[in-house]
Amino acid sequence: MEKVLKALGIKDINDGCSTGKNFFASGDIIESYSPVDGKLIAKVKVANESDYEKVIQVASEAFKVWRNVPAPKRGEIVRQFGEKLRAKKEDLGRLVSYEMGKSYQEGLGEVQEMIDICDFAVGVSRQLYGLTMHSERENHRMYEQWHPLGIVGIISAFNFPVAVWNWNTALAWICGDVCVWKPSSKVPLCAVACHHIWNEVAAANDLPEGISCLLVSPGSIGEKMCEDGRVPLVSATGSTRVGRIVGAKVAARFGRSILELGGNNAIIISNHADLQTSLPGIVFGAVGTAGQRCTSTRRLIIHEDIYDDVKNKLINAYKQLVIGDPLNEKNHVGPLIDKNAVKDYLTSIERVIAEGGKFIVPGGVLEGKGYESGCYVKPCIAEAKNDFEIVQHETFAPILYIMKYKTIEEAIELQNGVPQGLSSSIYTLNMREMERFLSASGSDCGIANVNIGTSGAEIGGAFGGEKETGGGRESGSDSWKAYMRRQTNTINYGTKLTLAQGIKFDI
Ligand code: UN1
Numbered sequence: 417m418e419k420v421l422k423a424l425g426i427k428d429i430n431d432g433c434s435t436g437k438n439f440f441a442s443g444d445i446i447e448s449y450s451p452v453d454g455k456l457i458a459k460v461k462v463a464n465e466s467d468y469e470k471v472i473q474v475a476s477e478a479f480k481v482w483r484n485v486p487a488p489k490r491g492e493i494v495r496q497f498g499e500k501l502r503a504k505k506e507d508l509g510r511l512v513s514y515e516m517g518k519s520y521q522e523g524l525g526e527v528q529e530m531i532d533i534c535d536f537a538v539g540v541s542r543q544l545y546g547l548t549m550h551s552e553r554e555n556h557r558m559y560e561q562w563h564p565l566g567i568v569g570i571i572s573a574f575n576f577p578v579a580v581w582n583w584n585t586a587l588a589w590i591c592g593d594v595c596v597w598k599p600s601s602k603v604p605l606c607a608v609a610c611h612h613i614w615n616e617v618a619a620a621n622d623l624p625e626g627i628s629c630l631l632v633s634p635g636s637i638g639e640k641m642c643e644d645g646r647v648p649l650v651s652a653t654g655s656t657r658v659g660r661i662v663g664a665k666v667a668a669r670f671g672r673s674i675l676e677l678g679g680n681n682a683i684i685i686s687n688h689a690d691l692q693t694s695l696p697g698i699v700f701g702a703v704g705t706a707g708q709r710c711t712s713t714r715r716l717i718i719h720e721d722i723y724d725d726v727k728n729k730l731i732n733a734y735k736q737l738v739i740g741d742p743l744n745e746k747n748h749v750g751p752l753i754d755k756n757a758v759k760d761y762l763t764s765i766e767r768v769i770a771e772g773g774k775f776i777v778p779g780g781v782l783e784g785k786g787y788e789s790g791c792y793v794k795p796c797i798a799e800a801k802n803d804f805e806i807v808q809h810e811t812f813a814p815i816l817y818i819m820k821y822k823t824i825e826e827a828i829e830l831q832n833g834v835p836q837g838l839s840s841s842i843y844t845l846n847m848r849e850m851e852r853f854l855s856a857s858g859s860d861c862g863i864a865n866v867n868i869g870t871s872g873a874e875i876g877g878a879f880g881g882e883k884e885t886g887g888g889r890e891s892g893s894d895s896w897k898a899y900m901r902r903q904t905n906t907i908n909y910g911t912k913l914t915l916a917q918g919i920k921f922d923i
Contacts, residue, residue: 421609424508424613425609426458426608429458430458432461436615437615438618440630441460441631442464443464446462448460448603450515451789452513452514452743453789454791462633462635463631471629472567472647474629475594476566478627479567481624482594482624483592487541487544488542491539491540491541498538501534504613508527508609509524509525512578512606513742514743515577516574516575518750520743530578532875532876533587536891537589553916555910556909557909563592563901564900565591565899566646568594568596568649568650569638569644570652571598571653572597572653575753575812577599577603578610580890581599583890584651589628591896596641597629598633607632639661648901650666650671650672652675652677653710655810656677656810659678662675674890675880675888676886676890677881679710679711679712679837679838679839679870680808681701681711681838682714682840683713683843684821685717685719685722686824686843686844686849687721688845691722693867697869698713698730698869699730701869701870702716702797703734703814706795710839711839713870713871714815714817715819716817717819717830718819719827720822730797731777734777734797739792739795749814751792752791752792754791755791757812758781761793761813761815762779762781764815767804771806772801773800775798777796795816797815798817799817801819802830810836824853832861836884836885837884838861838870838885840859841870842866842867843866861882861885862878862880862881863881873891874892877893878894879895
């Protein structure tokens with residue numbers, strides 16, 4: 417790992433790591449342990465309150481310069497950042513895997529998402545289109561244009577330690593905003609690595625300090641950002657609990673937020689499904705990233721005619737799963753992020769049983785060789801009811817609930833019958849059923865898929881969900897609009913003043 421860290425610009429692993437431009441860290445030292453083997457990876461210096469003040473000042477100054485750089489030129493900087501990511505994909509993917517615990521393939525996939533969003537943002541940098549409209553007044557022209565907002569505060573979660581930051585930054589940068597990032601303090605090294613990459617691009621282009629800033633902090637810095645009127649937009653990814661606080665604090669000062677919070681994603685498996693091709697997608701959705709994606713599949717709603725068949729197929733598929741070191745590509749499932757996550761997993765299992773659920777694939781914590789970190793758990797499946805309190809709740813672990821349905825209406829009702837609304841899917845070859853699921857009376861989620869699972873969304877679409885998922889949209893489509901302010905302009909090029917709405921006012 418030391419070689420990987422060096423290749424990513426991380427030196428001084430015992431002495432703070434995060435020094436240099438765009439790092440604001442003069443506080444205490446925290447330690448980053450890998451859930452893979454429980455070993456200390458490095459020590460990282462964190463930000464304190466005075467660092468926060470400094471970062472806002474530096475970022476504000478940088479904004480004054482960056483907002484005037486033509487958008488396509490800002491796009492060129494993002495293109496260069498994407499090129500650097502291509503060159504460092506293996507190293508960064510490996511660090512993501514080791515520090516967070518997801519499989520190496522998924523670590524690479526995460527860096528690929530960064531590369532893709534950079535490519536996307538480069539194109540968008542030439543397409544920040546506003547509309548023109550016809551004025552109701554003679555010799556008047558009306559149009560709208562989009563201007564940068566200022567400082568974008570980014571609060572990100574441990575499960576996507578690099579990609580989600582870059583979904584926000586790639587767009588924010590081309591929009592002319594500057595970014596201040598508070599990553600999860602469970603994965604600080606991934607954030608440090610990203611900033612070393614940014615710094616290379618910034619230095620090669622003589623960019624001022626402050627366009628991309630890092631504040632690693634386990635403390636209350638995120639809260640400060642939410643309360644700070646100098647940060648017009650806060651984009652937060654995390655639990656619904658955290659999002660509720662962020663949303664309220666930002667709204668109280670009329671700031672804007674993009675919230676990407678918890679999911680409770682279901683797949684409907686119809687009796688018209690092609691089970692042969694569906695199974696791997698279903699299992700990946702439930703156990704990939706050890707169930708720690710906001711898009712992870714948590715519930716399977718299965719037609720009663722095929723319920724037993726699917727159940728047996730799932731039991732067999734789960735028997736094939738190999739759990740272990742995520743850097744070993746033979747393993748399917750890695751560890752949970754830390755021992756607290758293991759505790760939550762165990763508590764959830766107890767609650768399922770207490771509410772009357774029945775495990776058909778039992779869970780448990782793995783012990784012994786290769787599992788010394790104490791973070792490896794068995795993916796498990798329980799027959800449960802949708803209205804169990806625990807089923808209504810998002811547990812960030814590989815626990816899958818299965819339940820039966822009779823009619824497609826009932827299946828959709830179950831799928832929608834949770835407080836969260838991120839991702840959903842139906843497996844069917846029946847066109848009527850599919851369209852029903854996708855119609856206005858179908859899935860109420862931000863993402864609704866057919867014959868693919870709930871996780872693994874592409875960056876090209878807008879990403880986010882409804883209800884307690886928070887309503888924000890990040891990544892593709894026209895999500896860039898959230899990072900800008902809209903201005904409507906009316907120009908009178910005539911020789912008379914005409915008031916709108918036909919109002920006469922002669923003096
Ligand atoms: C998340 O878990 O916060 O759709 C993001 C997916 C990934 C992103 C997940 N592209 O599963």
